[in-house]
Amino acid sequence: MHRETVDFGIDLGTTNSAIAKAEAADAEVIRNNLQREFTPSAVHVRRGGNIVVGERARDRVESDPKNACSEFKIQMGTRGNHKTFEDSGVAMTPEELSAEVLKSLRGDVERSTGERIEAAVITVPAAFSLDQCDATRRAAGLAGLEFAPLLQEPTAAAWAYSVRDAPSKAFWLVYDFGGGTFDAAVVKIEDGEFTVVNHAGDNFLGGKLVDWALVEEHLIPVARRDFGLASMSRDNGRAAGNLAKLKAAAENAKIELSQAEAVDIELDLTGDSGEQVAFQCELTRADVERVTRPLVERSIGMCRTALAESRTKPSDIERVLLVGGMSQAPVLRAMLADPNEGLGIRIDHSLNPVTVVAQGAAIFAGTQRIPKSTKTKQATTPGLAALVLEFAAAGQDVDPLVGGRAHDDTVQDWTGYTVELDNLAFQPPWSSGKVALRPNGAFSTRLRAQENTRNTFTITLRDRQGTTVATDPPSLTYRHADLIGAAPTLSHSISIGLSDNSLLPLLGKGTELTARKRQSVFTTVAVNKNAGTGLIRVPLVSGERPRVDRNTVIGQLELRPGEVRRDVPAGSEVEVEVSVDTSFRATAEAYVPILDEEFEIDVDLARSTAPSLADLRADRFKLEQRYDDLRDRASDVEAPEARGLLDRFDSQDTLSDVDQLLRQAEVDPDATATCQVRLRDAHTVLDEVEERLELPQIVEEARATQSAAKEVVQQAGQAEHRTALRRAESEMEAAIKERDPVLIRRQADEVRSIAVRVLDETGRLPVVIFGALEQELADHPSAQVQRLLAEGRGAINDGAVHRLAAVNAKLRPFLPDLGAGLDLENQTSTVRGGDRR
Template identity: 45%
Template sequence: MRDTIDFGIDLGTTNSAIAMVEEDGAVAVIKNNDGWDITPSAVWIPKPGTVHVGRKARERVESDPDNATSEFKLEMGLADAGKDFVKGGLRLTPPQLSAEVLKSLRADAAHHAGSPPDAAVITVPAAFSLNQNKATLEAATLAGFSAACPLVQEPTAAAFAYGFHDADDRAYWMVFDFGGGTFDAAVVSKRDGDLRVLNHAGDPYLGGKLIDWAVVERVLAPAAAEALGLTDFRRDNPAWRGNFAKLKGAAEDGKIQLSRRDAVELMVELTVGDGETETFEYTLRRGELDRIAEPFYARAVNLCRQALADGGLRPDDIDKLLLVGGVTLSPGLRERLADPRDGLGITLDTSLDPTTVVARGAAIFASTVRHPDPPSFQPAADEFGLELAYEPSVTTTTPTVAGRLHASSEVDFTGFGVVLSNPGGQPPFRSGRIAVNAAGAFMAEVDIDEHKVSHFRIELTDRAGVPRKVVPDSLTITHREVEFGGARLTHSLGIQLADRAFAPLLRKGATLPARAREVFRTAAALRRSDGEALVRIPVVQGERNRADRNRQVGMLEIRPVDLRIDLPAGTEVEVTFEVDASNLITVVADVPLIQTQFDAEINLDDVRAPKADDLVKTLGEVEGRVDTLRQSHAAQTPEVRDRLDQLSAEGTLTTAREQVRAAAVDTGAAATAEDRLREVQAQLDDIEEAADRPAMVQELRELLAEAADLAARAGQQADRQEHAELERRAEDAIASGSSARIRAEIDRVTGYLIDLQRRQPGWSVQVFYWLGEQQHRMQPAGEAARLVQEGREALAANDERALDAVNSRLVRLLPDGEQNKIIGLTLR
């Protein structure tokens, strides 16, 4: 039984691979039955009970699309995704399809190592969301792995492979991982034996697949339609599904060949009607491919620049750009990356095979992870079990080993002793007799060889010096020059507030496992008598300030049936987030007032692909926003113009259009379209904010002027001093060019004005009459009517304090987003 997991799997969109760390510490990529290092991530089921995975299945994706499939990784985590195998008479979900690939890799490992591994480290894109990670773990279970399989991010695994391969002690690297379906950029620090991922940016739907489909839709399909007279020749037309599968395969093969050639002749047998076929020929040139791929390359480069900027770094600070993924074999991409103006200008490192480097790194990482489920041993009367505590992979040559003996019955271990020996060491090592305490515990320091795997024997003697049987009776420790500094959170996690703002509790980049707690307050009262009342707190992951521009991953719900008493508005809710090393999340809400906890409904099993009709509608809205911006006066300002140009350069909207068209026949395309449209909407939010910035500056200056006048007429010396500080902060915010800072200062000055207004005679009455005019907009209507009557009574009694209380409660009954209109009243 191995002490560590030792097996690493790169479960890729296009190809997958498995590697292992041998007993001598060497890393081996395990070949499949075809003698290949990589296994195509494809499944073919030609009849019931027969499943083919790999090369044979990949060859059938074009010729037999009813019974073969590939690239299902992009559909992981979508509950409604799946592939119907007509001849096989079954439907498999993406986790089940991925499980077939994992079974094939596991069988290859069994052939190589003598037995199938019961655990492996499996890589996932750093940009994967929670439901995609969960689906990957489900696939591992379905594949027969009986022990827990840790997940590690693909750029982290790649960094491990390069880190153990590279002799430099101190360096900054960037991992550029452009695979078949996803893209990840990670900034990595190697310092004094410590390897850390400092920052990350990525896109779970940016990969070679998009380039292949762009070649099909923009070049091959139009050319084929014209050459062969094909009508209504579109990807979303089911009648041409087989033809488009063949063109997609030809585009992929041509792209691969163009990594070594300037041009390639594509010949595809296409159906033209009534079962007849004709040969379509096209010469695809490298320059044409590069022009089509340019927007995708631009997006990848911009994500790299974002990762650098977020870490306060520049390309000049990075020593090497580590290339990972099949797309990085493209000469056009490599030329662009090396260019300091259009690319990154960082020295490219191509020393490791980009198609297997992730699997190699995963195996190295696996060799540092203790096996999660050590075999249970129930000792007989004359035997002893041993629980060991030590690090299986270390950077020191004098690690510590601890252990605790146990027996089938209670034993006083006083006088027992343990000897640890490594006869193969240079020089051989043998400890003295290590005394064991009465509870069976011991601890010792051992010597190991540098850059080698040290195999230790464990000898146990009783108080009479008689050797006794102990299980386990051996352990191994590997000396490495580098150790992993810990997994990082790839997306910020938090909740959506009532005003749709995103309140992150755990920030992107936090070292995992991580835990955070924050106190919030309910926006409305929750009464047990109101069966329809509900406090809903969306759980969100992403980086955008506006929560609905991020991805919702769960929901915290508090219902009246769960309560012992009514909860008034403003009740404290303590929200706790916990994330483990595999990016799996637990969320709990605690209401101290009633001493009750509520678990979040993090239902990752019901995430579904968007409907094609909804995507078409959203696309229309997005295109309308873009047109409006381009035609606006603000489009002439440099910042707005540059942002719109970047949107065009990355081809985000063009890709979104193509994926929306394909959404009806391709679940992966639907998920890609949704992600792209959400990204465009978020970018348009930023552009519109930049366009509005001059008006925001003017609003801030006008508010400051009004505040100065009011402070001079009705304020005190302290008010005038506060106004001077507000002016200073406002000028700093304007100089920064940050819309968020300017908006924050507008809110700050507005609050200052409200505070001054509150002190003026008649304030409460003025507010009450305005709220009375808004009564028809308040919900629940019955409570609004009761509060208005209560306010009239306070007004009649000249009770200003009671009237203030009524006003505060009435404001909370206004619709979401309308409550701040009370500010407008104060400024009239």
């Protein structure tokens, strides 16, 4: 079957996956061979290597966990094999496991429609990082999907709801609580478009945590106390089979308890000595609510964050769209709707929360044209004309413009040919009439579309004699909609990592895609080609945490002495450019002006292997040491913000949470990844505590910078400099009033830059720089350094300030932190922001 648009949408979920097909104004979920609307995201590999996907595989996760696997979505983007299936010896990565699920969904389409699809839109959580998006693309390729645009899950949900009772102007909040991830997205509806203006999320908050909490807090204690299973523990690998059964039972009970008050769990478990144990336990809705509440509270906190960052209030939100299996829980809906405990916003669950993402993805897919391998003249079979069409696949126009050009190796002049487009479903049927082709085969006309549905226009090409000529494509599809989605936005900021462990932003979270940004940085290390010393390292970082080492490095430029044509002195400029497309695919390059060369930055989006348990334990020990030290420091000074952050650290029971994850990480790779994220988050909180404790010193340094800048501007500045300084001082005072250390430093740098600009324009800057270098290098043992210092002093005495710039450049490499003895291999970055000075 010929398709101009993608039409199929896939929700590749942690627990379950689904596929839907665009139909008319809506989308239809395609059922699997068991006539279910979703397929469990589970894989079982038999002894001979045959692969089973879906419900039978999920059952084997329970009965045979060594040869079956589920919930691998969380590990997407991690290097190394996630699962080795014991009986067959087959090892598979998360991408390969996900590819098997995608193959199964493709097979469902083929069984249902007879069509073998090669394109589909695939959804990803809004909280997914670029490396996880890249892994999803790789999975699609492994599954035979040659074209697989990515769509964020909250946006997909908005697409599904957009075809029903959508207001002309409003805000929505998409609340997506799935099996393994949580997303909260603020959607703005205006001028016939909806846009995700902000989101907050957690890739490790999902329904599986409820399942495990039921296992750990209810089922394991019963197994130990009443059935003698003393070894039952998540950190005991030998208990994996029993734990898999308990988790599956907990998940099923959780679903049943959405309707019932209590359920009985009856299982055959294996005792510590290998005997069969008939396990029995009752779970109640109250049990589920007890373990669910703290997770829902975390999700509501993220909703409030998303609202605050987008400068919206709960009263601004027209409705909350519920998405994900967990959103069916009664306790969740009650908490969310409560104005005190939750958000107090009207909840909309009119669409099935389990399949709504797949439906929305399919509706979006109906607006995405499948790209052709070539847009230029192409060889065709005799009697078949190729049409290259240009038109929007979706829009608000009822009379959209379509243009095209015909190609046929046997036709040199298309004069006398006509093309006719017919919308036979329109009432009455509509026709464009015969549109004459130009000599080069080009044509254009307007169509007539039925509102709020998909319109298919048959294409009839006729030669000079009026004989019909078959075309490729034979038809085109246009979807009219009153409300359509705007361009996607970037989920996580992309920045350049600097040598002081700070970040220089390139593309911020929420940037509309596609996006491209160029930024200059300057080297802190000289690269000497002949001596073989030095290194230019420019890391690219994804994330919102304020320090480089708390985020994810997604790419890195490294230039070593053997890779440059000439020496590159410290302070040399490097221009970094990053581009991100609408499917969150990132590319980057760097241009070094002094070399007049461009270098591709390797954007390696496969994350390194998860840290070892030893590394995690060492980091946990360091975290506790930092906490104790900061708590002692906070008790000795007037620092209410720091104490407040430490109190919140305590109330969240952070260290206990990490300890529990460390125990689970003995056997659960998901726990390892979660533990690493929790440790980073905890260190970030303590980073802020440190800054708050250093606030008085930061303010003092800012005041000193302000005083020095004032003196420079008063003595040598012009009116424009004085105006700029007053504005920068005002902004710095506001930052001090806000008690924001990061902002205070940033504004102090702005004040300093004004003074530097005055010194530069008056020719005094080289003298100031030389003075700083002289103070730093006065006792340096090198005879060359002393000769250079004498040369600089002589230049100042002679009034030959212009010679100082060259002297300063020669002195810089001798500074202690720029010398050849620096351990460059362990330094994150060798570039800084600012300017050449």
